[in-house]
Amino acid sequence: MYRVLLVEDEEIELETLRDYIDWKKNGISRVFTARNGRRALECLEENMADIVITDIQMPGMSGIELAETIVRRGYPCKIVFLTGYDDFSYIHSAFQVNAVDYLLKPFTIEEVEACLKKVRSELEKSEIADWSRKTAAKQLLEMALREKQETELLRKNFRGVFGEELEECRFGIIAVYGKTEENICSQIQEKYKGIRYISKTERISILLLAGYLSVKDTAFQIWNDLKEDAPRAVGWCSGAWTADCLYEKAEKLRNCCVLAFHMDPPELFCADEKETEEEKAYHFREQKERREEICRLVSNGKKQETLQTMKDYFQKLKGLRRKHLREKFTISICIYGTVLF
Known part of the structure; x- marks a missing residue:
């Protein structure tokens, strides 16, 4: 009707x-x-x-x-x-x-x-026709979030679906962590008309915003809305990005999943600022696992395997971008290995 x-x-x-x-x-x-x-x-x-x-x-x-x-x-x-x-x-x-x-x-x-x-x-x-365009647009944005796209192909597809040049259309990007029920996503999309698309998985929902919106303010409002009935950690990436940058930004938000799940209570955060903490947490976990592996090898009298494990890890430490972390890990493992022997 x-x-x-x-x-x-x-x-x-x-x-x-x-x-x-x-x-x-x-x-x-x-x-x-x-x-x-x-x-x-x-x-x-x-x-x-x-x-x-x-x-x-x-x-x-x-x-x-x-x-x-x-x-x-x-x-x-x-x-x-x-x-x-x-x-x-x-x-x-x-x-x-x-x-x-x-x-x-x-x-x-x-x-x-x-x-x-x-x-x-x-x-x-x-x-x-509108349904067909919306379906094609959703598929294009979903692919841009999930896979690294060749820029020229993306530009061609973007022009065909949106009728705009790739560089003319920018998106803000926000993540809501945890399983987000369909009704919650619908409520968010209904309230915030500037949301262009929502990509949902079991662990994270990624929201694409029209580039003219303030990503930080919108993230805060969504986090605040969810706080009472369905608390969720909410993260965002600063800036407004063209579609060929969306995969990189989405990966940054996805890499914060572990960090977000351990927040108690759920927090609002900028993924650009939390990346260092996530990286540190990863390396400290790996350090612990290596120590446990060395203990196991030494306990079983496998000296050569222990030395090879330490050598492999030293080689990996050389590739760390932050010198102070590399030195800290190297010294701690050397001391630990010496004590064990």
């Missing part, structure tokens, strides 16, 4: 059109009315209509000007014009603003119903 907005400055004609058509029979659930273009725009802001049927000649703002404003503001409604014999010359201008059809006054109920049937068909086609 669709919603229609009738715009006509003549009260009698407006009431006649509103009251003499069986709207429900023609697939219309709600009928709104406006006496001028300005009120029509206010009505569209309050109650978005799928179909606008407007007179062409009206004082203040003509039907053509109203249609141009509707198109400029991006309202996705279909437009039908009402016209009299003496303003038929306006029809050419009407179709330049993508009008679907027009009704010539005086019109019959049958003519209105035939027009509505045509408009409903156009709406159904638009819905199918």
